[in-house]
Amino acid sequence: MQETLVQVRGLSKQFKRDNGETFFAVKDVTLEIRRGEIFSLLGPNGAGKTTTISMISGLLTPTQGDALIGGNSITKNPLAAKKMLGVVPQDIALYPTLSARQNLEFFGKMHGLGGKTLNQAVDEVLDLIDLGDREKDKVDNFSGGMKRRVNIGIGMLHKPQLIYMDEPTVGIDPQNRRRILDTVLRLRDELKMTVLYTSHLMEEVQEISDRVGIIDHGQMIALGTVGELIQKVGEEDRLILKVGEQPVAEPLLRRIESEVATATRAQYERREIANGDSGALAAAEGILTVYATRGRRALPDIIRLANETGVDILSVEVREPDLEAVFLHLTGRALRD
Amino acid sequence: MLRKIWVIAYKDLYITFTDRNLILIMIVTPLALASIIGLAFGGFIGGGGSDVPVQNIPVAVVNLDQGVEFGGSPLNQGQTFVDLLVPQGDPDPENVLHQLTNAVELGTAETARAGVNAGDYSAAIIIPAEFTASITTTQAQTALTPVQIEVYASPAAPVSANIIRSIVESFSNQIAMGSITVASTIGALTERATANPLFGLQFAAAAGGDGFNPDFSAAFSPDAALIRIEQQRVTGETAAFNPLVSFGSAQAVFFMMFTAMAGANNVMEERRAWTLQRQLVTPTPRMVLLLGKMVGTFISCVAQVIILILALTLVGSLIAGELQFIWGTNLFLLALVILCVSLAASGVAALVAGLVRTPEQGNTIGSIISILFGLFSGAFFSVEAVPGANVISRLTVNYWGVEAFNKLSQDQTDIGLNLVVLLILGVVFFSAGLFIFNRRLSV
Incomplete structure (x- = not known):
């Protein structure tokens, strides 16, 4: 059993709207993060991920509850807790007129590093983020991805036990995104750091996380390993078949459920596509969704039945069980909605 | 803790002083400003020029002089001065003194000083009870004794106060010159009569007749040696008033306030850029963060003032x-x-950094404060005549700073109060700012 590094107990944050009304941005969040793991908070935009992390890092004062980092309360002993913490904010929080090295040195000094230790740490980080050859260039002249890498480098400079990364891959190209995800994995595997990662991108959370907490409307709705969470929706694949504007009659759905051996459920949904400018109905799209274990094997039978009932299948997509499905299962909404 | 304060301050200073545009502004602005002031007041400095562009200086005159009996008639030199300054009836448009000053006669020294304190007058001239007696030789008093006319001046109006002091000095010199003339004449006559008894007898006989009617009062008469306003030009008072110092220091402090406000605004800009939050999640107390920012601001302010002082000197x-x-x-x-x-x-x-929420707010509030401080301390024009302005100006950093610069330029070293007030203002405002800053971040 891994040792617990972070304990979050009943963390809540209440804000006041302009009209004086109060609301909970985060309500009663409790979780534990184990030493050496990548723990991800997954949720749609505005779900409360950043507010939760801001309380854990001492930027926001909780309305209720507390967070302990290495046994140090962030509310009662914030300086001791912060010594163990490295932060990579969602925004690129750098001084654009300073060089990459100067940025790293400044924040390193703010974390108490100095002299040879600081120089060595800066060299190591520049090497890790692959910017050693650009260390003297002003950050202002960097690409978005390079800035992101410096942004991450600052968070890991003082070798914190816990590094918190708030959506570090937002708005960057796939190549830099891959590089960042690899860096996150190296933090855990090579530097033995504990990573608290937030994202609304299911794919990357699923790829890098040891455990995931799903947060929605300020509340933790599920928590566990990716496997444990997927088990909540079962081991079924989702087969998504687009049929255009053709109507799909109820008998076809019943035949799929009864005649396709691995299919457990079939449903039809007609989505109306509005014209972007006028909002008027431009087209309709029918989607036939079939839940089946070993979905690929069920596909030929489903297509055959569709042909028999005169329904042309326009496209097929097979989705294996994922966190998207978990979120859909728990909230009735897609993660990207 | 001190190390982190310096780390923050150094970073801010490095960013500021490696910004070419900013450096250009910091150097060019003072030079341009100093040149403008120099051109505007070149006449005063070089000895060329025009009259002081000031008029209607509010002055209170208190004549406590009891006068003396001289040659059988009363002599009151204090009243002579009052008559000179305070118009009898409507001010004479041809009388330059009447145009320059707006003098009123008051009954007591206390009332006059209170008027200056309240900002009603730029200066009060208080003529002591023994004034005429001290500077007039009579049979009872054959020697002159030193006497002092008090000019109680408002530090908020250095230009006006210096002009009034200059007028008083000129008047005093005139009176002193007359007294010395009379004293030396009488002395010479007495000495000669003592040495030559025949001359003594002749002089006594002449004095007893109608043919000898000396009018010593002519020696004191302003008509005999007019106190002209041309004589009161600041030109002659370089030791007492230098417009480059007065206006230059006012502008220096005014511009420095903008530099300080830019420092305050920088806190908000860092907050928007998230670099402030990034510092807040390091093991650094908030007080250290704000102190670091303010040390950087402080050094920038010092540099700004020094540059302007050097430019004005140049x-x-x-x-x-x-x-x-x-x-x-x-x-x-x-x-x-x-x-x-x-x-x-x-x-x-x-304080501004604690109060504002956005850089835009910081810009607006900072500019308003800088301009109001400058306005009430006379950075743009004299506010002596504005009721209450003198009191309000004492709440500004500019007032105490500019007054101290003016005093030092006149080699007056009584600036202890200025230094204490400036220190208190700094500590009080910083403490209030820190308190609010802390509360603002503890959301």
Whole structure:
């Protein structure tokens, strides 16, 4: 059993709207993060991920509850807790007129590093983020991805036990995104750091996380390993078949459920596509969704039945069980909605 | 803790002083400003020129002089001065003194001083009870004794106060010259009569007749030696008033306030850029963060004032045709004033940093504060005649700083109060700013 590094107990944050009304941005969040793991908070935009992390890092004062980092309360002993913490904010929080090295040195000094230790740490980080050859260039002249890498480098400079990364891959190209995800994995595997990662991108959370907490409307709705969470929706694949504007009659759905051996459920949904400018109905799209274990094997039978009932299948997509499905299962909404 | 304060301050200073545009502004602005002031007041400095562009200086005159009996008739030199300054009826448009001053006669010294304190008058001239007696030789008093006319001046109106002092000095010189003439004449006659009894008898006989009617009062008469306003030009008072110092220091402090406000605004800009939050998640107390920012601001302010002082000195020297250090001889006190005024400005900046929520708010509020401070301290025009302005100006950093610079330029070293007030302003404003800053971040 891994040792617990972070304990979050009943963390809540209440804000006041302009009209004086109060609301909970985060309500009663409790979780534990184990030493050496990548723990991800997954949720749609505005779900409360950043507010939760801001309380854990001492930027926001909780309305209720507390967070302990290495046994140090962030509310009662914030300086001791912060010594163990490295932060990579969602925004690129750098001084654009300073060089990459100067940025790293400044924040390193703010974390108490100095002299040879600081120089060595800066060299190591520049090497890790692959910017050693650009260390003297002003950050202002960097690409978005390079800035992101410096942004991450600052968070890991003082070798914190816990590094918190708030959506570090937002708005960057796939190549830099891959590089960042690899860096996150190296933090855990090579530097033995504990990573608290937030994202609304299911794919990357699923790829890098040891455990995931799903947060929605300020509340933790599920928590566990990716496997444990997927088990909540079962081991079924989702087969998504687009049929255009053709109507799909109820008998076809019943035949799929009864005649396709691995299919457990079939449903039809007609989505109306509005014209972007006028909002008027431009087209309709029918989607036939079939839940089946070993979905690929069920596909030929489903297509055959569709042909028999005169329904042309326009496209097929097979989705294996994922966190998207978990979120859909728990909230009735897609993660990207 | 000190190390982190310096780390933050150094970073801010590095960013500021490696910004070419900013450096250009910091150097060009003072030079341009000093040149404008130099051109505007070149006449005063170089000895050329025009009259003081000031009029209707509010002055209170208190004549406590009891006068003496001289040659059988009453003589009151204090009243002569009152008559000279205070118009009998409507002011004479041809009388330059009446145009320059707006003098009223008051009954007591206390009322006059209170009027100056309240900002009703730029200066009060208080003529003592023994004034005429001290400067007039009579049979009872054959020797002159020193006497002092008090000019109680408002530090908020250095230009006006210096002009009034200049007028009083000129008048006093005139009176003293007359007294010495009479005393020396009588002395010479007495000495000659003693040495030559025949002359003594002849003189006594002549004095007893109608043919000898000496009018010694002519020696004191302003008509005999007019006190002209031309004689009161600031030109002749370089030691007492230098417009480059007065207006230059007002502008220096005014511009320095903008530098300080830029420092305050920088806190908000860092908050928007998330670099402030990034510092807040390091093991660094918030007080250290704000102190670091303000130390950077403080050093920028010091640099700004020094640059302007050097620029004004350069322009002053060019106009005078020789190297002139116009800020007095006490460099230690000058350095203290620069430090204290920068500290006070940084304190105000800390308060603004605590109060505002966005850089835009910071820009607006900072500019308003800088302009109001400048306005009430006379950076743009004299506000002596504005009721209450004198009192309000004492709440500004500018007032105490500019007054200290003016005093030092006149080699007056009584600036202890200025330094204390500036220190208090700095500490109080910074503490208030820190308190609010802390509360604002503890959301």
